[in-house]
Amino acid sequence: MTDFANIAASAISQKPASSRRRISLGSPIAWIGLAVLILSWIAAVNLLNIPSYILPKPEAVVRALWSGLAVSPASSLGYYLPLWSTLSNAAVGCAIGVGLGLVIGSLMAEVEAIERLVMPYAFALQSLPKVAIAPLIVIWFGFGDGSKIAISALLSFFPVLINSFTGLRAVEPERIDLMRSLSASRLETYRIVKLPNAAPFIFAGLDMAVVYALLGAIVAEFLGAQRGMGVVITQAQAVSDVAGVFAALIILGVLGIVLHGIVRWCEAKVVHWGANRKK
Amino acid sequence: MLMMDVDNAPRRASAAPDDVLIAIDQLSKTYVSASGAAVHALSRISLDIKPGEFVCVVGPSGCGKSTLLRLLAGLDDYSEGRLLLDGETVAGPSRKVGVVFQAANLLPWMTVRDNVRLPLRVGGRHAPAGDRIERLLAVTGLADFGDKYPYELSGGMQQRAGICRALARDPEILLMDEPFGALDALTRERLNLELQRIWQENRKTILLITHSISEAIFLADRVIVMSARPGRILADLHVPIPRPRSFDDIVLHPDYARLAKEVRGLLNAQEHGHD
Numbered sequence: 285m286t287d288f289a290n291i292a293a294s295a296i297s298q299k300p301a302s303s304r305r306r307i308s309l310g311s312p313i314a315w316i317g318l319a320v321l322i323l324s325w326i327a328a329v330n331l332l333n334i335p336s337y338i339l340p341k342p343e344a345v346v347r348a349l350w351s352g353l354a355v356s357p358a359s360s361l362g363y364y365l366p367l368w369s370t371l372s373n374a375a376v377g378c379a380i381g382v383g384l385g386l387v388i389g390s391l392m393a394e395v396e397a398i399e400r401l402v403m404p405y406a407f408a409l410q411s412l413p414k415v416a417i418a419p420l421i422v423i424w425f426g427f428g429d430g431s432k433i434a435i436s437a438l439l440s441f442f443p444v445l446i447n448s449f450t451g452l453r454a455v456e457p458e459r460i461d462l463m464r465s466l467s468a469s470r471l472e473t474y475r476i477v478k479l480p481n482a483a484p485f486i487f488a489g490l491d492m493a494v495v496y497a498l499l500g501a502i503v504a505e506f507l508g509a510q511r512g513m514g515v516v517i518t519q520a521q522a523v524s525d526v527a528g529v530f531a532a533l534i535i536l537g538v539l540g541i542v543l544h545g546i547v548r549w550c551e552a553k554v555v556h557w558g559a560n561r562k563k
Numbered sequence: 564m565l566m567m568d569v570d571n572a573p574r575r576a577s578a579a580p581d582d583v584l585i586a587i588d589q590l591s592k593t594y595v596s597a598s599g600a601a602v603h604a605l606s607r608i609s610l611d612i613k614p615g616e617f618v619c620v621v622g623p624s625g626c627g628k629s630t631l632l633r634l635l636a637g638l639d640d641y642s643e644g645r646l647l648l649d650g651e652t653v654a655g656p657s658r659k660v661g662v663v664f665q666a667a668n669l670l671p672w673m674t675v676r677d678n679v680r681l682p683l684r685v686g687g688r689h690a691p692a693g694d695r696i697e698r699l700l701a702v703t704g705l706a707d708f709g710d711k712y713p714y715e716l717s718g719g720m721q722q723r724a725g726i727c728r729a730l731a732r733d734p735e736i737l738l739m740d741e742p743f744g745a746l747d748a749l750t751r752e753r754l755n756l757e758l759q760r761i762w763q764e765n766r767k768t769i770l771l772i773t774h775s776i777s778e779a780i781f782l783a784d785r786v787i788v789m790s791a792r793p794g795r796i797l798a799d800l801h802v803p804i805p806r807p808r809s810f811d812d813i814v815l816h817p818d819y820a821r822l823a824k825e826v827r828g829l830l831n832a833q834e835h836g837h838d
């Protein structure tokens with residue numbers, strides 16, 4: 285229950301996200317931090333004699349990255365095929381989760397009976413670590429793409445559900461009065477006032493949802509799959525190729541940053557009226 | 564004692580005569596607060612407003628002015644009494660009414676033009692407005708700002724856009740709740756002048772709530788003074804100053820000083836717990 289409230293609260297506090305964004309990529313501090321990290325990594329490996337099956341040398345990781353990237357996109361040795369598999373399944377799952385989250389969140393915000401019906405289950409499910417359901421989902425959907433899509437959808441559903449519900453309820457009463465004074469229909473009020481008002485909240489949820497969808501696909505692949513970045517990681521782990529695991533993690537990290545950037549870019553395009561622009 | 568007690572004045576025949584547009588009869592409103600206590604916001608208000616009249620309402624804070632306006636706008640239900648617009652009982656928002664909200668209340672995700680046009684896009688079918696939107700923007704000096712977003716406008720311009728929006732459906736009645744309260748004195752006077760001009764050109768019926776005695780006397784045909792909560796009508800003062808009025812001339816008018824003194828006296832008596 286508190287979990288639920290916390291996420292809703294964090295969704296609200298994320299609204300003026302511009303300050304947070306500034307630290308993440310463009311600032312020199314981020315790059316200095318990265319340089320310090322890599323230097324201390326090199327130092328640790330060389331000075332402390334850490335065996336390479338625990339912490340690989342940076343060169344080995346770069347080599348692993350290179351061998352995965354500098355191949356034909358159709359090569360079964362490269363990252364491209366598994367990346368495509370993971371990404372496409374995560375994208376489909378994300379679309380389903382976000383769509384359902386938006387629809388059910390809207391229904392909850394609009395219809396009190398639905399709110400009362402769904403809210404207890406949403407609370408209960410929200411406090412459950414949803415990754416724990418993954419094995420069950422694999423039983424239901426098998427080891428193919430179905431499980432990946434289902435787990436991605438499940439994980440990306442909740443942040444959007446909660447944020448759209450919170451955002452749609454956070455409308456200034458004067459704006460509702462305005463629409464009422466114009467005898468606007470419920471749908472008009474939803475479309476013209478509530479949805480734009482909730483857009484910053486929904487984007488904050490979307491931001492979480494894309495990363496969770498990726499996480500969901502990887503988890504499904506860990507549990508057994510033929511393709512995907514999760515498989516790349518488990519295969520490298522099986523032969524103690526720690527450098528290979530690191531390389532795959534770096535790929536996924538970069539992917540996460542790119543996805544986050546895409547969501548932020550879309551948000552800036554859609555929420556153009558200064559909810560973010562005005563400090 | 565010296566005030567006209569409209570509350571207890573004998574009622575005329577119940578059917579509203581033709582020359583009454585807004586008929587308020589023994590209107591009461593009681594809110595139930597969150598703690599369950601009853602808040603008597605309005606107590607048996609009676610007031611008739613003729614078509615084309617400009618009525619200003621002044622009264623101490625919390626006396627129920629906004630409540631009265633919300634009831635007229637059909638945004639809240641009243642507890643007792645009768646409320647007629649053009650002979651019809653108010654049972655919800657009416658097309659005959661345009662509302663100007665306190666803080667312009669524009670939608671930030673729409674351009675100024677789209678905000679002003681909003682009343683024509685929602686709430687069912689509307690008579691074609693022709694170029695009225697553009698004319699309204701032009702009349703209020705917003706012609707060059709139609710494509711801007713509200714956050715690109717000054718407070719005074721935003722409020723002008725709010726007035727344009729209220730006029731978009733060409734309503735008979737304009738209800739305004741402290742429309743200029745948040746503006747600086749000069750902008751406020753300019754908008755008062757503009758409002759007087761718009762009213763003289765269109766002859767809407769306007770009910771405007773304000774805290775400013777000078778604004779009320781400048782704009783109004785009638786100034787209604789309300790008591791502290793529960794709101795009752797203490798006085799209904801006719802303003803016989805000829806129009807068009809200007810701020811320079813009006814302060815020299817003998818009726819201005821008399822009315823200002825009277826309204827101030829009534830309001831001060833309220834502040835000091837006079838009953």
Ligand SMILES: Nc1ncnc2c1ncn2[C@@H]1O[C@H](COP(=O)(O)OP(=O)(O)OP(=O)(O)O)[C@@H](O)[C@H]1O
Binds near residue numbers: 623624627630631
């Ligand atoms: N929704 C509500 N629930 C309970 N009480 C309310 C509600 N709305 C208003 N009130 C109470 O009714 C009284 C009148 O409120 P109203 O807003 O009409 O005053 P007002 O004259 O407009 O005041 P101000 O000049 O400060 O705007 C106040 O005491 C207020 O606390």
Ligand SMILES: [Mg+2]
Binds near residue numbers: 628629630740
């Ligand atoms: Mg008020």
